[in-house]
Amino acid sequence: MARVTLSKLTKRYGEVTAVDGLDITIADGEFLTLLGPSGCGKSTALACIAGLEQLSDGAISFDDRDVTDLEPAERNIAMVFQDYALYPHMSVRDNMSFGLRQQRVDPATIRQQVDIAGQMLGLQQLLDRRPAELSGGQRQRVAVGRAVVRNPAVFLMDEPLSNLDASLRVRTRTEIKRLQRELGITTVFVTHDQEEAMVLSDRIAIMSGGKLQQIGPPMEVYRRPANQFVAGFIGSPAMNFLHGELLRQDGRLHFRVGRHTMELPGESVSVDALPGPGQPRGASLGIRPTDLVVGTARGLTLEGEVFLVEPIGPVSYIDVDVDGIALKGICDPDEAPAVGDRVTLGCTTARVHLFDRATSRRL
Numbered sequence: 001m002a003r004v005t006l007s008k009l010t011k012r013y014g015e016v017t018a019v020d021g022l023d024i025t026i027a028d029g030e031f032l033t034l035l036g037p038s039g040c041g042k043s044t045a046l047a048c049i050a051g052l053e054q055l056s057d058g059a060i061s062f063d064d065r066d067v068t069d070l071e072p073a074e075r076n077i078a079m080v081f082q083d084y085a086l087y088p089h090m091s092v093r094d095n096m097s098f099g100l101r102q103q104r105v106d107p108a109t110i111r112q113q114v115d116i117a118g119q120m121l122g123l124q125q126l127l128d129r130r131p132a133e134l135s136g137g138q139r140q141r142v143a144v145g146r147a148v149v150r151n152p153a154v155f156l157m158d159e160p161l162s163n164l165d166a167s168l169r170v171r172t173r174t175e176i177k178r179l180q181r182e183l184g185i186t187t188v189f190v191t192h193d194q195e196e197a198m199v200l201s202d203r204i205a206i207m208s209g210g211k212l213q214q215i216g217p218p219m220e221v222y223r224r225p226a227n228q229f230v231a232g233f234i235g236s237p238a239m240n241f242l243h244g245e246l247l248r249q250d251g252r253l254h255f256r257v258g259r260h261t262m263e264l265p266g267e268s269v270s271v272d273a274l275p276g277p278g279q280p281r282g283a284s285l286g287i288r289p290t291d292l293v294v295g296t297a298r299g300l301t302l303e304g305e306v307f308l309v310e311p312i313g314p315v316s317y318i319d320v321d322v323d324g325i326a327l328k329g330i331c332d333p334d335e336a337p338a339v340g341d342r343v344t345l346g347c348t349t350a351r352v353h354l355f356d357r358a359t360s361r362r363l
């Protein structure tokens, strides 16, 4: 097990800067997720940690050892990819023990290690089967098992659940989380799926265009997104944004959009972000659909016409046209309005997010 330090980690491919100055320290035993849209540099960053790609700039260390120029085999890492890459002609047991046999570990130890990993992953009954005789989820568990039996210092996983169907993905991620907790192996996990990142991680590092946008525990990045990109990427359905102006009138803070003016509590923005009296400041106001409740008049209240109703079971999503602005809210499915109804939408002011229009940073 090891602490992993990325210092100004940079990888360029010709003109493209795939990873741009990543500074992250991953604690010993931590589960860290690199999260971001396709092409943001997650896989490249992971390949650099693995030693499969050479850095253009920066350094990587495991504990106090600089591993920047070490071969993958010298780093004591284990990787799991999206496609399981199992040997089709070998049994599950032989697949799982392949790495250890190559390292000439004695057969009794190998047997014991594979039995332990097989038990942890619920593969005991399947050890004599071939990959073709397994489901997708079972195959991915074998790939995880093969990685853990090597007892690596660092566990690297690149979208390992993407090929699984939805229910299997949820079950397998629970197993991965439990296994990681039990073994305490420092883990760097890559995904584009924000929900997966939320449930699995100790901390999430959100990337865009090769750059780190924010790093923090799941609920911190959810509750206090550092910029509009993070706010829009974390949470589902995506946050609503209203583009308007922040103004101060009679010592009170207001947000104005179209013909609506809403009063906000003073603590909504930091003091240095307050607009001067009579000087409006361009801002975007963000509200998560789950914080915008139909039929309530809370701190912040809007009114509009329903144009879509989407029941998902526990709640229904309601799309409302507020003077030409489309907003998504929620309501109890038993009290869902009909398309064409006029409704009010309420949000407690504590759940409102404000971002600077020019920099997109949180105010």
Ligand code: ADP
Pocket: 013, 016, 017, 018, 036, 037, 038, 039, 040, 041, 042, 043, 044, 045
């Ligand atoms: P992600 O895993 O987040 O989807 P990648 O790390 O695969 O993103 O890619 C980041 C960027 O680097 C993309 O613009 C991609 O096209 C580019 N890239 C990745 N690998 C190579 C390569 N071997 N040669 C050239 N460009 C690459």
Ligand code: MG
Pocket: 042, 043, 044
């Ligand atoms: Mg990738």
